[in-house]
Amino acid sequence: MHEMSYVVRMVNLAQKTVENELAKDAAPFRVKKIVVQVGEMTGVIPMYLHRYYPEAVKGTYLEESELETEDLPAMVHCLDCDTEYHPGTENNYSCPNCNSIQGKVVQGRDVLLKEVVLEDL
Numbered sequence: 001m002h003e004m005s006y007v008v009r010m011v012n013l014a015q016k017t018v019e020n021e022l023a024k025d026a027a028p029f030r031v032k033k034i035v036v037q038v039g040e041m042t043g044v045i046p047m048y049l050h051r052y053y054p055e056a057v058k059g060t061y062l063e064e065s066e067l068e069t070e071d072l073p074a075m076v077h078c079l080d081c082d083t084e085y086h087p088g089t090e091n092n093y094s095c096p097n098c099n100s101i102q103g104k105v106v107q108g109r110d111v112l113l114k115e116v117v118l119e120d121l
């Protein structure tokens, strides 16, 4: 059920973007879709984000908009040789360049709002 809290967070973030646009006194628009990146290491299942989305956007500027999700692969930065790599069973989660396991996860741990797509009315 933690997918619902991610959806709510993304909707709130997108709402802020819309409010900033409104503050600029722009031409009338509606939110066409939002694009959310789902990190590989979050355990979040995009299907559930889609399922909860219509409920989460009710009564917001995002009502009637679409949700688009993208998979964001995990990336680790090797602290020994500066290589960035995808951790997986193929390299035993270690660096393919120097075999180090001293790595820092730099991508894939979060659910991110990538884009709010607006459409002129």
Ligand SMILES: [Zn+2]
Binding pocket: 078, 079, 080, 081, 082, 083, 095, 096, 097, 098, 099, 100
């Ligand atoms: Zn390395």
